[in-house]
Amino acid sequence: xxxxxxxxxxxxxxxxxxxxxxxxxxxxxxxxxxxxxxxxxxxxxxxxxxxxxxxxxxxxxxxxxxxxxxxxxxxxxxxxxxxxxxxxxxxxxxxxxxxxxxxxxxxxxxxxxxxxxxxxxxxxxxxxxxxxxxxxxxxxxxxxxxxxxxxxxxxxxxxxxxxxxxxxxxxxxxxxxxxxxxxxxxxxxxxxxxxxxxxxxxxxxxxxxxxxxxxxxxxxxxxxxxxxxxxxxxxxxxxxxxxxxxxxxxxxxxxxxxxxxxxxxxxxxxxxxxxxxxxxxxxxxxxxxxxxxxxxxxxxxxxxxxxxxxxxxxxxxxxxxxxxxxxxxxxxxxxxxxxxxxxxxxxxxxxxxxxxxxxxxxxxxxxxxxxxxxxxxxxxxxxxxxxxxxxxxxxxxxxxxxxxxxxxxxxxxxxxxxxxxxxxxxxxxxxxxxxxxxxxxxxxxxxxxxxxxxxxxx
Ligand SMILES: NC(=O)C1=CN([C@@H]2O[C@H](COP(=O)(O)OP(=O)(O)OC[C@H]3O[C@@H](n4cnc5c(N)ncnc54)[C@H](O)[C@@H]3O)[C@@H](O)[C@H]2O)[C@@H](O)CC1
Ligand SMILES: [K+]
Numbered sequence: 240x241x242x243x244x245x246x247x248x249x250x251x252x253x254x255x256x257x258x259x260x261x262x263x264x265x266x267x268x269x270x271x272x273x274x275x276x277x278x279x280x281x282x283x284x285x286x287x288x289x290x291x292x293x294x295x296x297x298x299x300x301x302x303x304x305x306x307x308x309x310x311x312x313x314x315x316x317x318x319x320x321x322x323x324x325x326x327x328x329x330x331x332x333x334x335x336x337x338x339x340x341x342x343x344x345x346x347x348x349x350x351x352x353x354x355x356x357x358x359x360x361x362x363x364x365x366x367x368x369x370x371x372x373x374x375x376x377x378x379x380x381x382x383x384x385x386x387x388x389x390x391x392x393x394x395x396x397x398x399x400x401x402x403x404x405x406x407x408x409x410x411x412x413x414x415x416x417x418x419x420x421x422x423x424x425x426x427x428x429x430x431x432x433x434x435x436x437x438x439x440x441x442x443x444x445x446x447x448x449x450x451x452x453x454x455x456x457x458x459x460x461x462x463x464x465x466x467x468x469x470x471x472x473x474x475x476x477x478x479x480x481x482x483x484x485x486x487x488x489x490x491x492x493x494x495x496x497x498x499x500x501x502x503x504x505x506x507x508x509x510x511x512x513x514x515x516x517x518x519x520x521x522x523x524x525x526x527x528x529x530x531x532x533x534x535x536x537x538x539x540x541x542x543x544x545x546x547x548x549x550x551x552x553x554x555x556x557x558x559x560x561x562x563x564x565x566x567x568x569x570x571x572x573x574x575x576x577x578x579x580x581x582x583x584x585x586x587x588x589x590x591x592x593x594x595x596x597x598x599x600x601x602x603x604x605x606x607x608x609x610x611x612x613x614x615x616x617x618x619x620x621x622x623x624x625x626x627x628x629x630x631x632x633x634x635x636x637x638x639x640x641x642x643x644x645x646x647x648x649x650x651x652x653x654x655x656x657x658x659x660x661x662x663x664x665x666x667x668x669x670x671x672x673x674x675x676x677x678x679x680x681x682x683x684x685x686x687x688x689x690x691x692x693x694x695x696x697x
Contacts (some may be wrong), residue, residue: 290379358388451661472486472500488681498512627671
């Protein structure tokens with residue numbers, strides 16, 4: 240599990256550890272990890288030209304000490320101080336002692352920029368002077384210290400000019416901004432340097448392959464199809480019969496014992512998935528809404544009558560007007576979530592974490608907000624982010640496959656929070672496998688799912 244903590248949690252854990260350690264020891268650990276990451280990024284240190292952007296706080300201190308270490312290994316290190324009177328005194332002395340220099344501004348194009356403008360103490364976007372300096376450096380790759388300066392660390396929002404990093408080196412634990420978009424996009428690859436902090440439960444987590452394997456429903460030796468669970472799909476319509484096929488494809492990957500289908504695309508479903516039972520009957524979970532058109536509201540009423548857990552997708556989300564009486568997973572994209580909360584889509588995209596949490600609270604169920612980093616928010620406040628999945632996954636029908644897959648996990652016995660986060664991880668991993676760096680279609684994602692499960696279980 241990857242864990243991301245809030246600034247308040249990090250500060251408390253750091254204070255507790257610092258009280259037990261010699262002064263400055265934590266910063267030395269952080270700076271050593273940072274210097275190592277810069278060398279790894281450049282592939283060398285001797286002769287490399289490194290420019291440090293140094294702000295007023297300890298984030299700048301990390302940059303200065305790392306710069307001193309790089310200068311000690313033969314790099315040419317220069318530092319621009321954005322708040323000269325507040326720059327970290329010890330770090331500045333160390334840099335100078337190692338042969339580094341303070342300069343008023345970049346004098347030539349460096350090989351790498353180290354962004355030590357602000358870290359977890361930052362408020363708002365970059366100030367104008369810093370923004371101009373960063374813009375002037377153009378395409379020079381940036382290694383960000385702790386967080387890319389200018390992003391909101393606890394929410395993942397971006398409210399002004401910010402640094403776009405190639406690599407972000409963070410300390411002690413991940414921060415929310417490393418997992419939640421749009422800030423996560425500004426981080427590039429994230430490296431964690433362990434500081435030995437003692438941390439409380441995380442604000443946001445991200446499942447890793449081992450976590451998903453442990454939660455994957457695996458048949459008992461004595462299993463039969465009904466003990467493994469039956470998932471029902473109420474999706475598709477005369478207008479959107481393909482959505483039924485794709486939703487069924489996501490459900491029929493072998494993770495449950497049986498799939499039922501009810502909707503307007505019987506013949507097509509039967510032709511493409513002969514193993515699927517067409518017609519109503521007992522199920523452990525229903526998936527409702529993908530391509531359901533105007534029939535989605537009636538499909539939702541019928542599914543609710545069975546009293547089993549639900550996945551609500553697409554048109555069924557529009558039919559939702561009150562908290563549901565059964566455990567449920569809602570799977571909106573940003574536009575659908577915006578309609579559910581009566582806000583603009585741009586607002587949802589700018590504050591994905593805030594809106595996913597708000598919807599989970601308002602509707603009293605788990606909300607899976609689809610995106611580059613999909614978020615799964617529980618009404619109790621827990622959030623999981625899915626960071627696997629290539630951009631090729633942004634393709635028509637991929638959401639139908641996801642809804643079917645999550646439904647099969649619900650029917651197999653996972654709760655909506657686990658079904659949403661495991662389903663979204665498998666979906667992203669299957670897309671990566673199907674894509675292999677190239678384009679894909681939604682059906683390819685469903686087809687790759689058994690392969691992904693097999694690799695996890697191997
Ligand atoms: N506390 C610790 O023991 C450790 C802290 N570390 C580093 O310390 C950082 C936190 O240090 P600080 O608490 O000093 O905070 P920061 O260095 O992140 O920033 C605080 C300073 O930046 C100014 N500032 C805030 N927003 C700004 C903006 N938008 N533009 C320009 N200036 C702005 C503030 O006025 C303040 O002077 C971490 O991110 C990490 O890099 C690491 O050395 C590990 C150990
Ligand atoms: K930074």
